[in-house]
Amino acid sequence: MARAVSTKTKIGWTVVVWAVALVIFFPILYTIITSFKTEQEAIQGFSLIPSGTVENYVTVQTQRDYFKPFMNSVIISVGSTLLGVIIAVPAAWAMAFSPTRRTKDILMWMLSTKMMPAAAVLVPIYLIFLRAGLLDSRIGVTIMLMLVNLPIIVWMLYTYFREIPGEILEASRMDGASLWNELVYVLTPMAIPGIASTLLLNIILAWNEAFWTIQLTTTNAAPLTAFIATFSSPQGLFWAKLSAASTLAIAPILIMGWFSQKQLVRGLTFGAVK
Amino acid sequence: MATENTKTLARAMMAPSVIMLLVWMIVPLAMTLWFSFQNYNLLTPGNNSFAGFFNYQYFYTDPAFFQSIWNTLLLVVGVLLITVIGGIGLALLLDQPIYGQGVARILVISPFFVMPPVAALIWKNMIMHPGYGVFADIARFFGVQPVDWFAQAPLFSIIVIVAWQWLPFATLILLTALQSLDGEQKEAAEMDGAGFISRFWYLTLPHLARAITVVVLIQTIFLLGIYAEILVTTNGGPGFASTNLPFLIYKTARLSFDAGGAAAGGVIAVVLANIVAFFLMRAVGKNLDR
Amino acid sequence: MSQITLRNVSKRFGDIVIIPGLDLVIEDGEFVVFVGPSGCGKSTLLRLIAGLEDVSGGTISIDGKDCTNTPPAQRGLAMVFQSYALYPHMSVRQNIGFPLKMAGQDKATIDRKVAGAAATLNLTDYLDRRPRELSGGQRQRVAIGRAIVREPKGFLFDEPLSNLDAALRVNMRLEISELHQQLKTTMIYVTHDQVEAMTMADKIVVLNRGRVEQVGSPLELYRRPANLFVAGFIGSPKMNFLTGAAAGSHGAATIGVRPEHLRISKESGALRGVAGVAEHLGSDTFVHVKLDDGSIITARGTGEYPVEHGDTVWLTPEEGRTYRFDQQGAVIG
Numbered sequence: 001m002a003r004a005v006s007t008k009t010k011i012g013w014t015v016v017v018w019a020v021a022l023v024i025f026f027p028i029l030y031t032i033i034t035s036f037k038t039e040q041e042a043i044q045g046f047s048l049i050p051s052g053t054v055e056n057y058v059t060v061q062t063q064r065d066y067f068k069p070f071m072n073s074v075i076i077s078v079g080s081t082l083l084g085v086i087i088a089v090p091a092a093w094a095m096a097f098s099p100t101r102r103t104k105d106i107l108m109w110m111l112s113t114k115m116m117p118a119a120a121v122l123v124p125i126y127l128i129f130l131r132a133g134l135l136d137s138r139i140g141v142t143i144m145l146m147l148v149n150l151p152i153i154v155w156m157l158y159t160y161f162r163e164i165p166g167e168i169l170e171a172s173r174m175d176g177a178s179l180w181n182e183l184v185y186v187l188t189p190m191a192i193p194g195i196a197s198t199l200l201l202n203i204i205l206a207w208n209e210a211f212w213t214i215q216l217t218t219t220n221a222a223p224l225t226a227f228i229a230t231f232s233s234p235q236g237l238f239w240a241k242l243s244a245a246s247t248l249a250i251a252p253i254l255i256m257g258w259f260s261q262k263q264l265v266r267g268l269t270f271g272a273v274k
Numbered sequence: 275m276a277t278e279n280t281k282t283l284a285r286a287m288m289a290p291s292v293i294m295l296l297v298w299m300i301v302p303l304a305m306t307l308w309f310s311f312q313n314y315n316l317l318t319p320g321n322n323s324f325a326g327f328f329n330y331q332y333f334y335t336d337p338a339f340f341q342s343i344w345n346t347l348l349l350v351v352g353v354l355l356i357t358v359i360g361g362i363g364l365a366l367l368l369d370q371p372i373y374g375q376g377v378a379r380i381l382v383i384s385p386f387f388v389m390p391p392v393a394a395l396i397w398k399n400m401i402m403h404p405g406y407g408v409f410a411d412i413a414r415f416f417g418v419q420p421v422d423w424f425a426q427a428p429l430f431s432i433i434v435i436v437a438w439q440w441l442p443f444a445t446l447i448l449l450t451a452l453q454s455l456d457g458e459q460k461e462a463a464e465m466d467g468a469g470f471i472s473r474f475w476y477l478t479l480p481h482l483a484r485a486i487t488v489v490v491l492i493q494t495i496f497l498l499g500i501y502a503e504i505l506v507t508t509n510g511g512p513g514f515a516s517t518n519l520p521f522l523i524y525k526t527a528r529l530s531f532d533a534g535g536a537a538a539g540g541v542i543a544v545v546l547a548n549i550v551a552f553f554l555m556r557a558v559g560k561n562l563d564r
Numbered sequence: 565m566s567q568i569t570l571r572n573v574s575k576r577f578g579d580i581v582i583i584p585g586l587d588l589v590i591e592d593g594e595f596v597v598f599v600g601p602s603g604c605g606k607s608t609l610l611r612l613i614a615g616l617e618d619v620s621g622g623t624i625s626i627d628g629k630d631c632t633n634t635p636p637a638q639r640g641l642a643m644v645f646q647s648y649a650l651y652p653h654m655s656v657r658q659n660i661g662f663p664l665k666m667a668g669q670d671k672a673t674i675d676r677k678v679a680g681a682a683a684t685l686n687l688t689d690y691l692d693r694r695p696r697e698l699s700g701g702q703r704q705r706v707a708i709g710r711a712i713v714r715e716p717k718g719f720l721f722d723e724p725l726s727n728l729d730a731a732l733r734v735n736m737r738l739e740i741s742e743l744h745q746q747l748k749t750t751m752i753y754v755t756h757d758q759v760e761a762m763t764m765a766d767k768i769v770v771l772n773r774g775r776v777e778q779v780g781s782p783l784e785l786y787r788r789p790a791n792l793f794v795a796g797f798i799g800s801p802k803m804n805f806l807t808g809a810a811a812g813s814h815g816a817a818t819i820g821v822r823p824e825h826l827r828i829s830k831e832s833g834a835l836r837g838v839a840g841v842a843e844h845l846g847s848d849t850f851v852h853v854k855l856d857d858g859s860i861i862t863a864r865g866t867g868e869y870p871v872e873h874g875d876t877v878w879l880t881p882e883e884g885r886t887y888r889f890d891q892q893g894a895v896i897g
Binding site: 165169170172173174175177178181186187189190 | 636641714796
């Protein structure tokens with residue numbers, strides 16, 4: 001077992017690690033601080049102590065209707081993820097529990113669709129959406145993000161399902177469970193943690209997707225990514241307000257992300273690193 | 275229970291995913307390929323005609339094209355270098371015994387969850403702004419002329435922003451891999467008289483090799499498609515100094531309305547991505563065989 | 565109560581033949597052990613009987629009723645898996661009660677039977693725990709509990725003790741034997757460990773490459789092995805085999821003598837050699853002897869037999885305890 005570490009060493013490392021961690025976190029921290037400053041304060045030079053105004057948050061809502069893109073983000077990210085999981089669960093299931101010689105090839109092929117650069121198919125997708133009247137519609141972006149993330153969803157579910165030991169399913173068969181009972185009492189409860197992790201990670205990915213959401217929406221269906229991008233053109237003194245909008249845009253996902261560290265590694269590396 | 279029945283059932287269960295992805299892959303790609311041989315301007319639809327290799331030739335002779343390819347590669351390689359080396363360092367740091375390890379780790383991984391437009395705007399306005407940014411404040415504190423980052427080093431600035439976003443990902447994966455290193459191996463190496471440097475070089479680094487490969491390959495997929503960070507900061511400029519291939523395609527299609535030209539660029543992007551994909555498939559595929 | 569009959573049962577996976585065709589009768593109430601090296605097909609055979617694998621040919625009948633194509637749930641057999649295969653999301657109580665719930669029994673009956681099984685297996689205090697909170701031995705008992713509550717026609721054990729440490733294995737071995745004495749139900753037990761086979765079985769089936777090498781009671785196999793394979797597999801330490809001139813003088817291709825049937829002497833005997841490592845166990849002494857012709861054989865001496873590395877010793881086989889085998893490995897005589 002590890003030897004006892006002297007308190008002195010531990011304090012030394014703590015100072016170093018925390019210093020580095022705070023430098024990395026600083027841009028986020030400073031954004032949060034700035035969001036509580038007045039516009040004047042925001043450009044007055046470096047300061048970590050805001051006056052504590054919440055005016056920016058009020059303005060972002062009243063002048064820019066923040067709630068609308070926020071709800072669009074929720075609908076699009078949750079909707080595309082749920083849709084994807086519903087389609088992917090049976091596929092991942094079949095591949096995990098009755099694999100054939102071709103299963104591996106199918107999985108690899110699915111992953112390969114993820115490598116198609118989005119920009120390469122911008123023209124046809126844009127034209128299809130234009131003809132079908134799907135531009136700037138929530139349903140259009142939702143379907144798009146579902147397709148983009150479907151390979152990851154299938155892969156994640158597959159790696160989770162594959163960990164359910166086959167002997168347990170056999171045991172339930174020996175115990176007299178019908179196919180339906182096996183599904184209800186044994187498989188579903190064992191699969192739920194994996195499905196939950198998949199949902200969490202893919203909501204995060206969909207929430208932060210910033211190519212298709214910007215290309216395919218303008219006002220009606222614009223989620224937060226597209227909404228924030230409109231702040232890029234300088235419009236005078238707006239940094240405190242931008243900070244408030246940014247804080248609101250990243251807060252929910254930041255918190256979800258903190259809870260999904262472990263799943264993130266597994267999910268995004270397709271089970272290659274655990 | 276691999277009977278004929280279950281096989282049929284399994285096929286039916288896979289069908290929706292497979293068919294959707296098949297359509298999603300083939301239809302737009304086929305259309306891109308088709309458009310790339312057409313004179314097709316979005317402002318004058320219906321005026322299409324066969325263009326042969328004109329679009330490719332046009333794209334090829336455009337000086338912006340080579341610059342964008344070069345920028346794409348610089349962006350990918352630059353970010354990879356920073357994140358892999360920085361990630362190993364951070365992972366080693368976070369693996370030390372410290373107070374508040376959990377919270378420190380959360381702080382380090384946070385940038386990954388910040389959406390690209392927000393990340394880019396934070397850096398553009400609050401950190402790198404030549405007048406009001408924190409870097410400018412620091413420069414003035416030392417009596418140095420502040421740098422106008424996006425004007426003087428646009429691509430470098432974007433590399434910094436993107437590296438900040440991806441550093442947590444590399445750190446988290448390398449840390450996970452680091453923690454799976456067998457403690458007894460480390461102890462055996464210590465008994466064999468290996469110091470910190472030799473332990474790192476002969477034990478830790480080879481152990482991390484696989485995780486590093488995974489980090490490099492997965493980041494490459496995402497880094498080849500960087501778009502929003504450029505859009506909200508430099509908009510590809512000055513000139514084409516920070517335009518990468520996806521951004522050039524976007525500009526051609528949406529700002530110049532040249533669907534044919536954009537499609538030709540798209541075909542080139544697909545070829546580029548396939549070269550990378552080939553290596554990724556091999557690395558991930560090996561993992562399936564265990 | 566049940567008799568299980570296998571007729572010409574075969575199993576292939578694609579082109580690979582696991583079991584080429586096998587006949588076997590397991591009598592009602594018998595404790596039968598399938599034993600053999602890994603890859604001999606013993607687990608596959610058990611899974612065929614369970615119905616977890618489809619046979620490629622032949623028939624399996626239980627109590628004279630053909631159930632070759634009956635799904636596992638309806639064969640009335642219970643199985644204990646090597647990994648225990650407990651349901652991780654259920655408490656011990658729910659795990660044991662699961663087969664009864666599947667059989668549609670009412671709650672009161674389930675509770676009563678679970679309590680009974682738990683009492684038998686010393687699990688009463690753990691009923692509300694999850695499997696991951698139990699030790700290996702306790703998990704094993706839960707798996708057995710889940711098998712006994714439904715009062716099956718027969719029990720199938722697939723290497724149930726291989727994940728336990730040595731001391732616990734001896735205990736569980738006794739518990740399972742005790743259980744068999746109480747229930748008098750047919751049990752089929754798969755193991756690669758010949759000690760488990762010898763100590764537990766009424767009847768041992770020795771398997772090698774999908775074929776039955778020999779069937780018999782433990783002592784029958786010990787006394788009268790049909791061939792080289794069985795002779796080498798049953799008994800610990802392994803039987804010594806000698807070929808060449810020593811075997812030729814007995815009119816055989818190979819002769820075999822068990823270590824316990826060799827008398828060690830320091831003065832005289834049939835075979836001379838030099839003692840190598842001597843393992844003093846207290847109850848026995850195993851001496852590894854290098855004979856003059858170069859072959860190494862093991863002999864068992866009495867508990868505290870005084871022998872040192874390098875001593876010259878003489879070995880004499882006991883009368884009538886030398887086994888002779890022909891070129892094909894079949895026993896002669």
